[in-house]
Amino acid sequence: MDVGVDVGGTFTDFVGFRGRSVVSLKLPSTRDPAEAVNAGMREVGATGMSHGTTVATNAILERKGARIAFITTAGFEDLLTIARQNRPSLYDFRVTRPSPPVPRERCFGLHERVDARGRPLLRPTPREIQRVVRAVRDSGAESVAVSLLFSFLRPQHERAISRAFRDLPISVSHEVLAEFREYERSSTTVLDAYVKPLVTRYLAALDASLRHGFLVMRSSGSVTTDRAVVRRPIDMVLSGPAGGVAAAASIARAPGLRHLMTFDMGGTSADFSVLEDGQPAWTTEAVIDSFPLALPVVDIESVGAGGGSLAVIDPGGALRVGPESAGADPGPVAYGKGGDRVTVTDADLVGGALGPGLLGGGLPLRKELAAKAIERLAAHLRISADEAVLGVQRVVRASMAKAMRLVLARRGVDPTEQALLAFGGAGPMHAVALAREIGMRTVVVPFLPGAFSAYGVLISPVGREYSRSVVRPLDRAGPAIARAIAEFKERARSDLESQEFDPRRALMDATVDLRFRGQSYELSIPLRGDLAASFRRAHRVRYGYVSRHEPIELVTVRLAVRVPRPVRTPARPTRPSHSSGHRRVLFEDGWLDAEVVHRDSLGIAAEVDGPVILEEDHATTVVPPDARVSIRPPGLLVIEVGT
């Protein structure tokens, strides 16, 4: 059985299929993440694995990557420090730029130069190469990053210096990201080198238990083999939330659900992303700990709002929730592990939205402790306990609403045409109220909402993207585009074959980034038909106007390759209906008696009016008054949110 595994900060999730019945498991994550993964794989009896993990991300955030050296064009050795010359906070002197993953004494300048047309102005001599190689070796580097100016136009100089490092892990900018903007390209290359030794070790530890290798989640919402990711670990650095988005893409095939916003709310944060016409939105402007990662990744907005987010009163007397979190230890007050500050989970518990336990009863909650903490908060604020519960919920919603509106604004998307797809432990609980606030009419809660990311990891297609900047006038760019695409396709075929996938099943999607000469940002246009006309059309849509005479410039050629994998969905539950009773729940209009039912007891086509609480193993869906829920294939809760 193939299993999708998603390693999170708190839990490691496993999802697989035996026939159409789901096998799923949730284990606490371990200090060495491989331990929990290997244990879970044994427990479910898995023989194959697709794996999503944040080990690479954490290595960067915690500065636990390799001792690396950085080689760039002489005269530009401080590239990583100067960055884009801006500071992270306008007014707060306590905030400073994080130091680059490679200190200045391991940044080396190579005397060489290529100009903006790809002509060599200064070739690196063998002696010069030797000098730099010796300096790098003397520095004790475990891994090397090379990024020279305009190497995407003429890679020879980067190749010449790279050849001297056969015995060390090396990341070369024209291979990692053959695009212009030297800081972004260098940063991406440096991050790749920084995590390479660690990712190699981590994957090797998993590989030992899986004889035939396995697949690894990438930041762009596809998977690749463990062998390929060892060569390009940068591809997995922002893959944490990509599994959920990939799973959403499989749901967005259904009619009426092609325009989705994903809402993944867990213990410490909530992630949002948009799918337009079934396609996840990508960005090449991602940032990790202020370092750009300029590869195409799923465009996700994250906000520090989750079940563990803490409620605090700020110096001006306003109630704030998050981004500080109680984490797993001590966790919410209700965990009874010594936490004494109110979290969202405590408010949800006292307000009745959340039942008496988490993890299917594996983690009992102590409501009386949470209620006392709420009373203390209410006394501080001079409001009633009920108002405090609703207040915490409202404030955490407002901060999520702000992030959602930003995602929508960035994409220019109208919320009324979007459905909100809610998952993660806390997402389905807050989704309807959030949708109402934003003006969305429909909420969808998928099957396996508590392990939806692991499901996404299991079904994501195999994929890879290729790109190169070739800046020139569009009317003379035909041969250059054809050359680049032919080369990308050849590389894709050989990459796929070497990973034992069938290139004939691959879907190849070619695009070009175009702009008017003088503009600094580009629009991605599918490579077919009259490119100039398509670009002008797209420009009018995006900018509201277009110039007929301005010359158009080609900037970057791209090819995205996808080999689909089988998408399985869980069979309809066969277990008998079992209503678990009633409980009092605090809604905006006050306390109401709500029916509590198990999700699986709802039949297809049945419609149930709120207030009702739907429970399942790792999630609770709240359907407030005036909302109505029904089930539709393949096992989706569809909630019309009403007003």
Place this chain on the structure above:
Amino acid sequence: MNPIELEVARMAFAFIAEEMGTALRRTAYSPNIKERMDASCGLFDEDGRMLVQAEHIPVHLGSMPTAVESVLREFPGTLREGDQVILNDPYRGGTHLPDVTLVRPVFVRGRILGFAANRAHHADIGGIAPGSMPADATRLEEEGIILEPQKFLDRGRERREVLDRFRRETLNPPERLGDLRAQVAANELGARRLAELASRHGVTRLRADSDALLDYAERRVRAAIQPLPRGTWTAEDFLESAHSDRDSRIRIRAEVSIGGSGFTINFAGTDRQVDGNVNAPLAVTLSASYYVVRCLTDPEAPRNAGAYRPVRVLAEEGSLVRARSPAAVAAGNVETSQRIVDVIFRALAEPLADRVPAQSQGTMNNLTIGASGRKPFSYYETIAGGEGALPFRDGMSGVHTHMTNTRNTPVEALELAYPLRVEEYRLIPSSGGGGLHPGGDGVRRSVRLLASRGTASILTERRVLPPSGLHGGADGQPGRNFLVHDGKRRRLPSKVTVPLSKGDVLILETPGGGGWGPKRTA
């Protein structure tokens, strides 16, 4: 209003300003807005009180309300639904000419509820030098087209008179109009959102929310002022030139009081306005003053009019920091604003020793290179330098400080777009002043002209007077400007417009930041 409603309202307003900024950046045309993010957006109530602002550079902080006040004054009862007023006149609501501001009234049931406004720095606005930052201008009209407040949109329709001025008098009209339309769209969005809030909550509730948020911001700033020592302190510092042909010392003096009512900053004793472009309109002086107070009190307080109630600024009309028409002002915004910050911090260096930084580079190192003729181009950017060290950390190197935070143009983007080559771009080791915490290092950026000829304008400061260290820290190294022609290197003054020929190299070395505290001896 209870603490929950307060927080929800705060986020709703904050979001609208951010969304306007996102829309502006998404649809703007020029690198100046998209890449360098030299733009700001805000919402105002019907009396022109700022409700919220999202700015990317602090020099816009206090200067936007002046624009809205000017619109209120010049269009009493004559604004209609769908109008947008355009302005850049520094003496009627603007700052310097490249900063173009658009203000849109928001109507609900026929009455003005408030205003959406945004400001963006345009790469060229006409005048006697490409890039509209000439070093030797003495009168405003030499710096570009002057737009007194006038309707750009009249009930939703663009007025041809305004468009024609941009078409006739600026270097790259398609880019200008592209940016202007992005500005219009951002205001339309802001106006729609504010009207939506009003229809959801009602106008009365919206007004109550606004009042409560202004009070809240004021409370936060006052809470941060409360523990500060009371007293009055004075300091002065100097700009080093107004012109290419002579060094001078132009005095800025500030008396800063912290008392029961907050901060009072009095610029009495500052020199009169000068024959040159370093004059600052009052809006710029307000921005610099508000900036310092914000850094020293509560950097997280909402950016609305309430946050600045505890700040009083006194400046004499006709002085350098409250210039009168028709003085040139291009460098007031970018250079003088930095020195005003230096002076206020210096005054507070003793009483607020735990938080005042040593002096940062104190200049934006404005560099414009351009050419008209068969292949016209105009390249403008500001170059980072050293940050002054703080009592609790070292200064950052190669970074923009205080009143600006624009990003650089990538070397590869620059060389692909202009007939220029960057030969060197790195830090100058040890240019930051030494100390317990050393100041950040300055930057050397060398640019070679590949076209047959061109013109460069350099507007810089701190080439003579170094950024000073604090509490025993050493001064930062001053910057230097050079021109290499025919293999010979020649020193250039702080402010200059020079002709360039093919192969000439301009070298800008930016100042290092001052150090903080005496160096520990080992």
